[in-house]
Amino acid sequence: MSILRSRQGYSALVLPVVLLLAWQVLAWRASTPLFPGPWQVAVSIWRLYPQIVGQIGYTLMRAAAGFFVAAIVMVPLGILLGRLKAVGSVLEPILDMLATLPPPAVVPIVMLFAGTGDAAKIAVIAYAAGIPLIMNTYEASKTLHPMATLVARSLRLRRLETMVFIDLPASLPMIATGVRLAVASALLVSVTAEMLLATNGIGVFLQRQQENFQIANGLAAIAFISMVGLIVNDLVQRLERRLLFWHYRSTETQNDR
Amino acid sequence: MGSFRLLEILAGFRAIISFLIIIVTWQSIASLGLVPEKYFPSILAIAAGFRDMMMSGELVSAELRTISRALIGVASASMLGIGLAVLGDLFPSFRRGFAPIAALVQPIPPAALVPMAVFMLGLGPKLYAFIVILVTVWPPYFNGVAALASVSDVQIRTGQMLGLSRWQILRQIKLPAAMPEIFAGIRYASSISLIAVVVAEMLAGHDGLGFLLIRKAFAIRIPEVYALMFVCAVNGLIMNTIVNGLRWKFAGWQSRMTGQAA
Amino acid sequence: MDVVLEARQLAKAYGVGTDALQVLGGISFAVSRGEFVSIVGPSGCGKTTLLFALAGLQKASTGTVTFNGRSVTAPPRGVAVVFQDYSRSLFPWKSNRDNVAFGMVRVEGLSSAQKRDKAQEMLEAVGLQGFEDKYPWQLSGGMQQRVAIARGLASQSELLLLDEPLAAVDAQTRADMQDLLLDLAVRFQQTCLLVTHDVEEAVYMADRVVVLTRRPTVVDHEVPINLGKRRDQITTREDPRFLAARHDVMMSIRSSRTAAPATAA
Numbered sequence A: 001m002s003i004l005r006s007r008q009g010y011s012a013l014v015l016p017v018v019l020l021l022a023w024q025v026l027a028w029r030a031s032t033p034l035f036p037g038p039w040q041v042a043v044s045i046w047r048l049y050p051q052i053v054g055q056i057g058y059t060l061m062r063a064a065a066g067f068f069v070a071a072i073v074m075v076p077l078g079i080l081l082g083r084l085k086a087v088g089s090v091l092e093p094i095l096d097m098l099a100t101l102p103p104p105a106v107v108p109i110v111m112l113f114a115g116t117g118d119a120a121k122i123a124v125i126a127y128a129a130g131i132p133l134i135m136n137t138y139e140a141s142k143t144l145h146p147m148a149t150l151v152a153r154s155l156r157l158r159r160l161e162t163m164v165f166i167d168l169p170a171s172l173p174m175i176a177t178g179v180r181l182a183v184a185s186a187l188l189v190s191v192t193a194e195m196l197l198a199t200n201g202i203g204v205f206l207q208r209q210q211e212n213f214q215i216a217n218g219l220a221a222i223a224f225i226s227m228v229g230l231i232v233n234d235l236v237q238r239l240e241r242r243l244l245f246w247h248y249r250s251t252e253t254q255n256d257r
Numbered sequence B: 001m002g003s004f005r006l007l008e009i010l011a012g013f014r015a016i017i018s019f020l021i022i023i024v025t026w027q028s029i030a031s032l033g034l035v036p037e038k039y040f041p042s043i044l045a046i047a048a049g050f051r052d053m054m055m056s057g058e059l060v061s062a063e064l065r066t067i068s069r070a071l072i073g074v075a076s077a078s079m080l081g082i083g084l085a086v087l088g089d090l091f092p093s094f095r096r097g098f099a100p101i102a103a104l105v106q107p108i109p110p111a112a113l114v115p116m117a118v119f120m121l122g123l124g125p126k127l128y129a130f131i132v133i134l135v136t137v138w139p140p141y142f143n144g145v146a147a148l149a150s151v152s153d154v155q156i157r158t159g160q161m162l163g164l165s166r167w168q169i170l171r172q173i174k175l176p177a178a179m180p181e182i183f184a185g186i187r188y189a190s191s192i193s194l195i196a197v198v199v200a201e202m203l204a205g206h207d208g209l210g211f212l213l214i215r216k217a218f219a220i221r222i223p224e225v226y227a228l229m230f231v232c233a234v235n236g237l238i239m240n241t242i243v244n245g246l247r248w249k250f251a252g253w254q255s256r257m258t259g260q261a262a
Numbered sequence C: 001m002d003v004v005l006e007a008r009q010l011a012k013a014y015g016v017g018t019d020a021l022q023v024l025g026g027i028s029f030a031v032s033r034g035e036f037v038s039i040v041g042p043s044g045c046g047k048t049t050l051l052f053a054l055a056g057l058q059k060a061s062t063g064t065v066t067f068n069g070r071s072v073t074a075p076p077r078g079v080a081v082v083f084q085d086y087s088r089s090l091f092p093w094k095s096n097r098d099n100v101a102f103g104m105v106r107v108e109g110l111s112s113a114q115k116r117d118k119a120q121e122m123l124e125a126v127g128l129q130g131f132e133d134k135y136p137w138q139l140s141g142g143m144q145q146r147v148a149i150a151r152g153l154a155s156q157s158e159l160l161l162l163d164e165p166l167a168a169v170d171a172q173t174r175a176d177m178q179d180l181l182l183d184l185a186v187r188f189q190q191t192c193l194l195v196t197h198d199v200e201e202a203v204y205m206a207d208r209v210v211v212l213t214r215r216p217t218v219v220d221h222e223v224p225i226n227l228g229k230r231r232d233q234i235t236t237r238e239d240p241r242f243l244a245a246r247h248d249v250m251m252s253i254r255s256s257r258t259a260a261p262a263t264a265a
């Protein structure tokens, strides 16, 4: 996120600091372990960070595995469906319907099919990440300007070459939108699946803390999740800016005119 | 040329066709026994599961809870998001101060919030309000801030020349211009709101569709689980329809301008 | 003479039944090696449709196209196209050099380094040295069209098809680009077929002008232009032979306008 390199950092810190102080004051006045203040949370972070980092590692690994499985399957499939108009238009309503199904609702079924191992969790994550990926890729490839295809044909590209060299890069801006949604979705489902059917991961850690009434520890874990999410989002955004500079710069120049 | 016509006609019925395709594929997988019937019940069995849950009344009450939570949540989150965006537009320093909070809170998945929130807020409406608002406020907020900032200078100057106050410019010019983008955010928020509610119900384990899903799954009532998933998907459709209807009312000028139906 | 491209009785209708629009009504003509042929016809008469059929990009309803004696059903090896919609025909994610080099994807026997060099050479030929590493969206419309022309030339195809390449650039740029194109055509001994709605341009550029009627479009007649290969924006346009050819083409376009009813078949 841009605030990581914001030059107006100081003024940006005022509101968060005020909120933290207010929270601390409220916590002091409540003076119960069920309502810890930021200080207690900081202490928990200090004590537990090796454990938290380790557990988040499991969570992230599964989220990443699910995401990549989804990307490898869904991006080519989406481009193919966008090209095969007849097949695509018949399958589109199916996709629309799947898209309206909240991904966590699939967890129980996958749990029954595939048990509670890593494979099951990765499958649910891949499903959850796959839907926004295929929706966006399909939409992009379907609405590509016919000119690109004509150029490809006049250069006598084969179908596969056209998809790799033309359809894929031309679809990338919309695929990037799908990637952002998919990353968020993968993280969400990864944590949810852990809470329902896991032996490790940050979701399990959170649940343990809940069971032991360790609110401050739980909030420490949430703080880590938020940092990790921030970093992942930032990486995705940087990668996108780098790979798609031509898209942003070209739309900028068009807007200038 | 005849095949061209045929394709067009097919395209007109494609929703029905693809629905039929799902049913036929599903039924043939089920009846061919490719997957154990225990896990992959026939359409009839799923329909029967649906009927049973309707008769016992548990489906209706769960559905009403879930959809009302999602709708109330997204409605309040949207209003809050728009409000914060307007605030950010009026006071850039607020926007800057709010940015790090937004950046930190936005990536927290709702599932992670549930265990701790249950302690502080109990299992009642406060829990759902907190979780849904905390995860769905961002799309309307971010889209609102971006859209308000990119309203064209010419339009604002026009307003100034007409002698409008800052507030009037906001109400009459900037907000309408930003509405289409805000609604794109609300639309996305409505889908995460449903996700957040179902997740919270699953984890808080008290009532609602998410809870019912988990309970039926642990009881190995597979047809019921599928029926519940179907209901969840229908809820997504309902939310989409409502948001599209509202968008047509508040931001219809854009669809009409670009000449496409909602 | 050595015939490269030949169209016989090309006809094309869009749509079916009562909605049918007969665009091409049976077009026949030929292009010989080394020739620069212009096809001129009013806007909307089906020039792009014709060119796509010649390039094998779109099937005609009836009639045949042969390229080097072989029937054209798909884009054949040895034909390059410069499209009317140049901004969309260039790829925004490729630098100008890569865009031009991409024109040679299917050219065998060249290493990618050789293709790069060739692309560089072509960009210099169209006067874009210094812009190789820039992207198409960083260029003006006229410069973009020059990249597209460089791509068309790079594959050293036997035949270059140009679809109103200069329709969207300003008058001064257009004159410069006409001379550039002519110059390149002579230098690379490139056989060219230029489609345009601009009568002056058609006559100025070509060794022969094929005049089309309005829809359903057929060849009205052909006008040989005996002005030699060297042309000049000022003197050629004042040459009596130029004026006579221009008169001839304009008269036939005018008569076809009054004679043929403006109905869709």
Ligand SMILES: Nc1ncnc2c1ncn2[C@@H]1O[C@H](COP(=O)(O)OP(=O)(O)OP(=O)(O)O)[C@@H](O)[C@H]1O
Binding pocket: C014, C015, C021, C023, C042, C043, C044, C045, C046, C047, C048, C049, C050, C084, C164, C197
């Ligand atoms: N895919 C299509 N489907 C239906 N009609 C078409 C299609 N493409 C072109 N037409 C129609 O065919 C006619 C000729 O189109 P074409 O693009 O070939 O004309 P043109 O001579 O190249 O026009 P311009 O000078 O504007 O480039 C037009 O009336 C157009 O509306």
Ligand SMILES: [Mg+2]
Binding pocket: C047, C048, C049, C084, C163, C164
């Ligand atoms: Mg044309």
